Amino acid sequence: MTEAKSSSSGQRTVFVCQGTGCVSSKSIEITEALAKAVADEGLSNIKIDFTGCHGFCEQGPIAIVEPDDIFYAHVTVNDVPEIVTSHLRDGKPVERLFYKDPVTGEAIPNHRDIKFYSMQQRIILRNCGRINPERIEDYIATGGYESLKKCLKEMKPEEVIDVIKSSGLRGRGGAGFPTGQKWEFLRNARGEPKYMICNADEGDPGAFMDRSTMEGDPHTVIEGMTIAAYATGCSEGYIYIRAEYPLAVKRVRLALKQAEQKGFTGDRILGTDFSFNIHVKEGAGAFVCGEETALMASIEGKRGMPRARPPFPATSGLWGKPSNINNVKSLATVPVIIAKGADWYAATGTEKSNGTCVFALTGKIANSGLIEVPMGIKLSKIIFEIGGGIPGGKKFKAVQTGGPSGGCLPEDYLDQSVDYESLTAAGSMMGSGGMVVMDEETCMVDVARYFLSFTQAESCGKCVPCRIGTKQMLDILERICAGEGQPEDIDLLQRLGEQIKKGSLCQLGQTAPNPVLTTLRYFKDEYIAHIEEKRCPAAVCTKLITYYILPDKCQGCGICLRACPAQCIAGDKRMVHVIDQEKCVKCGTCLDVCPERFGAVVKVSGETIDVPAEPVPVKEKPKAAAA
């Protein structure tokens, strides 16, 4: 990348994103097609390369042409010839592939002018989308492994800990415990060997930043981990990655091999006496293994069940030896803090929450993707400026942070500062950084039910309040969603939720009721509508909704009749169609297929619409009225 930038002879490099998102929309084929087309065209000054995740997955597959800083969105293999001949050969960028601002509709050619990127501050993701993650040379060219050299050659382990402590770095896995302090515990712990563990078991539904970091910049994780091992006196390390992330596993393994060859990990690192060997362990699909004691049990080959703390891992962790567990993002931050200094890092963020945080912004939002923003940013800024607001002119209803352990915050909290303390005070949490936006078409009772069905299924079964309590809560919520809720259910949910929080050993159980408790706190009216009026205000809960075909709009085209999977629509040519409500499975297919110009199918909850019982002829409309 640097060579492309410094060159003035028309040297260009095309960086195609090869993160999981873009790969799923065929970015590998695009890379190959570009390389072939450039070769066919004889363009010797053009280099085709790939990077990890750019974060803007919504716009994928993404390609960036440097040094022009041209950002192409939704690229397909068919676009390749035009990019090559028009832009790379003749110097005219392809306008139709530019990113279009969701608010203004304006086409924006340059990567740096896109609001999604320009408002971010990237520390953890600094190299994601900028370098080829499969080449260690690219990482080294950005100053990679210099921090490791600095630590090993110029700093004592205690000095490294002091820098991390004064930077104010807190655990990015969600709990926010000061990283430097954790390292100090391990440094002072007695027992050999000591283990350094990287928690890459990113299990929160709605979060994918750890995966993108490992896919886009695996070396920063390895460098951070090796520095941590040096500071704390560890000789062995484990990276515990979900098996559901095959690309991340592949790139981390490759990066480890490269780092070993260059002497950045392994025996006698950089010619010093310090040795540190990193192993990769693949998880086997258990959400609870994100909890540190469960994760260690899993590495040991056992069922991943949490245990009581103390003893904390620093005194008795993996195989009873002193251990430390850090999240991918915490470790990825370490090399930057060493390079730029504690004060530089501490200058970003709020008083108690320093630095930046990464969010996976998803749900009903225009610009889905991965963002890194300074701590203390307002929720509204993330959602409406970086995220581009809610698509389709819909109204914002809630934002869910912290995954299944977090909570749903309503509109009143849009001015809320995003940091560990503020989110916890509002009943939610930072968690691992999932941020799911919900609009008026999202039912909050259904969302609470969804999260609980997740935690209930993932409960390891050790603590009774979590194992049985979440099941009871889920049963009640399912009843409410089915229109069979009782008035006393609300109090019962509240009581159960508080008891589960108190009576569970690990974070999974202690936080499992949060989605229910926060929706009860902020969206009680929706619960009441379900229970007392048998009505789902967002028209989501299938048992509480009805589909109707409006007789004054139906043109008798028969599209819905043919598409209906339950064959419950009666009608004929030029006859108003009618849904047999007894047979209707409420799949919504008729609503989806009814041509927009008719808009004859409606979905309602808690009301009945008068429609004919049998098909009747379509009323002829006077032609003039239509114009």
Added chain:
Amino acid sequence: MVTLAKDTLTKDDVADKMQEIFSQHAGERQELIPILQETQQQFRYLPAAAMKEISHFLRVPESTVYGVSTFYAQFKLTPLGRRIIRVCRGTACHVRGAGKVLAELEKQLGIKAGETTEDLEYTLETVACIGACALAPTMTIDNETHGKMTVKKVAEVLGDRSKVQ
């Protein structure tokens, strides 16, 4: 009605392959999960006969092997289909209509989530999150991800695969 495929492999069927897997390991307790993962990769499930071999190799009770196998969602005790379809039930997918996609797949394949078609062609599963939330709702067929799924795209995606085969 679809019946689930059965575990029919015997000790003789698995012995050679298991020896091959064991030859890569030292026989330590911590290798249990990697060995189970490799066994499943080999047979597309964990045959009871193979689990007995693992218990001997690692010198742990059969109940421990069974306990770990049933604790983790990845491990299956009955044969899986040749193609594994995983529908993401992550939050982002949920609010963008993953439920409808799953229902359509269940309808088209004639099985429920967690089941395998009789001809052992497809296994349908749900997964907590595949981490491609920006493409919600998503599903995977083997290692291929399909993003921004709709009910209409289900037939397309399934049809696509049958042509390839």
